[in-house]
Amino acid sequence: MDLNQAIGLRNQLRNNKVIMAYNGAISDDLMLTLADLLKSRMLAQDDPKRSKTIFSVFMEGVQNLIWHGGNDSDTSGMILITQSEGQVTIMCGNRIAQKDTLELRERLSRIENADKETIRQLYREGMSSSNEHEGPGAGLGLLEIARRSSQPISYAFVDVDADTVDFILAATI
Amino acid sequence: MLLSIAATDRTPEISLTHEPAKLSIKGESYPEDVSAFYGQVIQAVNHLVESPQGDLEVEVQLIYINSSSIKALFRIFEGLEDYRKKDKAVHIHWLADEDDDIMQELGEDFVDRFPNLKITTQST
Numbered sequence: 001m002d003l004n005q006a007i008g009l010r011n012q013l014r015n016n017k018v019i020m021a022y023n024g025a026i027s028d029d030l031m032l033t034l035a036d037l038l039k040s041r042m043l044a045q046d047d048p049k050r051s052k053t054i055f056s057v058f059m060e061g062v063q064n065l066i067w068h069g070g071n072d073s074d075t076s077g078m079i080l081i082t083q084s085e086g087q088v089t090i091m092c093g094n095r096i097a098q099k100d101t102l103e104l105r106e107r108l109s110r111i112e113n114a115d116k117e118t119i120r121q122l123y124r125e126g127m128s129s130s131n132e133h134e135g136p137g138a139g140l141g142l143l144e145i146a147r148r149s150s151q152p153i154s155y156a157f158v159d160v161d162a163d164t165v166d167f168i169l170a171a172t173i
Numbered sequence: 174m175l176l177s178i179a180a181t182d183r184t185p186e187i188s189l190t191h192e193p194a195k196l197s198i199k200g201e202s203y204p205e206d207v208s209a210f211y212g213q214v215i216q217a218v219n220h221l222v223e224s225p226q227g228d229l230e231v232e233v234q235l236i237y238i239n240s241s242s243i244k245a246l247f248r249i250f251e252g253l254e255d256y257r258k259k260d261k262a263v264h265i266h267w268l269a270d271e272d273d274d275i276m277q278e279l280g281e282d283f284v285d286r287f288p289n290l291k292i293t294t295q296s297t
Contacts, residue, residue, distance in 0.1 A: 028205045032183075049272055052237065056275060059203060059239055124282050127247050140240035148275075 020081040031062045034079065042088075053148045054088050054173050060141040061092035061169065068094055078168070087150070093168035101157060101165055107139060108155055111146045119146050145171050176217040184210055185235065189217050194229040194261075196221075196253075202235055202242040211245035218252035228262035229253065234269070234297075235276055243279070250287055257290060264291050271296040 001009075013021060020038065022030075038058055042051035058081075065077030078093040096104075111119060123143040146153050149171040158166040180186035185200035196218065204210040221229075231253060238246070250265075257263045267283065269276035280294040 049274065052273070052275060056237065059237075063239065063241070120278075120282075124285055127243060127282065127286060140244060144240050 017082045017084040018080060019083045020079065022077075022079040024076055026062060026065050026077040026079070028066060031059070031066065034062070035059060038081070050173065054090070057090050057145050057148050057171050057173060060144045061090055061171070064141055065092055065094050068096060068100075087172050089170055089172045091168060091170045093166060095160060095164055095166050098159075098163050098165055101167070104167070105157070107142060108153075111142065112152055112155070114146075116147070119143060123147055142169075145169070149173060175221060176214065178214075187214055189214075189221065191221065191224075192226050194221065194226045195231070196229065196249075197232045198246075198249075199232070199234045201237055202246075203237065203239040204242065207239075207241040207245055211242065211249070215245065215248050215252065218249055219255075222252055222255045222259065225256055225259045225261050228264070229256055231263065231265040233265065233267050233280075235279075236270075236273075238276075238279070246283075247286070250283060250290065254287060254290060262291070265293065267292055267294045268297050269294070 012018075019041070020034065022034065035055060035058060039051060039055055042054050062077070062079060065079070076094065078091075080091040080093075082089045082091075110122065114122070123140070126140045126143050129139070151172045153169060153171050155167070155169045158168075160166055174188070174190055176187060176189035178184070178187040180200040183201050184204045185198050185202050187196075187198050189196045198214075233246075253263050253265065265283075267280035269280055277294065277296065280292070284292045284294065
């Protein structure tokens with residue numbers, strides 16, 4: 001990347017009201033550092049209640065990246081947070097195996113058009129389920145994100161090749 | 174004292190005593206290794222279930238809890254349910270800050286999941 005490209009990227013970040021952007025390996029330590037940063041920023045300009053909701057969505061999104069993310073800059077996680085007109089959008093992306101998307105797609109399609117009451121019911125059922133494959137939260141994290149969002153969650157799967165997919169999830173609070 | 178864990182920035186203070194039977198969980202909960210942290214607690218609660226003393230008082234007062242800790246807490250509540258089945262009274266006080274909708278709602282979710290446990294939700 002040359003300087004002109006860097007300036008172009010900076011302008012894009014500005015125009016899209018990006019307040020945090022990260023691409024690379026995500027560790028537990030990094031998650032805590034970014035969470036602290038986000039928390040102090042939100043507390044400085046927002047009410048504590050909303051700031052807690054934002055913190056909760058951030059933590060669940062990033063924990064998913066830690067459990068399902070790779071270690072190099074192509075396969076590891078991406079975190080993008082934008083803030084515009086009082087709304088904060090948290091986007092988390094990572095590269096996953098095609099074969100792992102089936103169950104995820106199914107769960108997302110159940111959640112995306114569900115009303116708050118349905119999401120809460122799914123959440124309550126999820127509290128007791130145990131599925132090690134889904135990581136320690138076993139799918140409850142996704143429901144937590146959906147529950148805390150003020151708008152329905154959105155997501156995309158972008159094929160990389162026959163075996164891998166880039167997955168991105170966005171939640172607005 | 175069956176268990177006494179001091180609070181950290183990301184893990185709650187937990188104490189469990191035999192006589193009187195009392196369990197208390199207070200603080201933040203997003204440990205790096207949830208199974209290691211809560212494994213010992215689940216084990217200690219199950220140990221108490223094996224030799225129930227008297228009525229069990231439980232106090233839960235959390236600030237932020239992540240989804241994997243919620244699943245661990247669910248298993249602790251299953252232990253409390255087992256204790257109740259030994260014909261002992263179990264009384265759970267779920268305390269949440271009056272502004273904290275998230276923790277209040279989670280209290281209601283536990284009430285919904287454990288209809289036979291006496292859970293009192295209270296704003297502080």
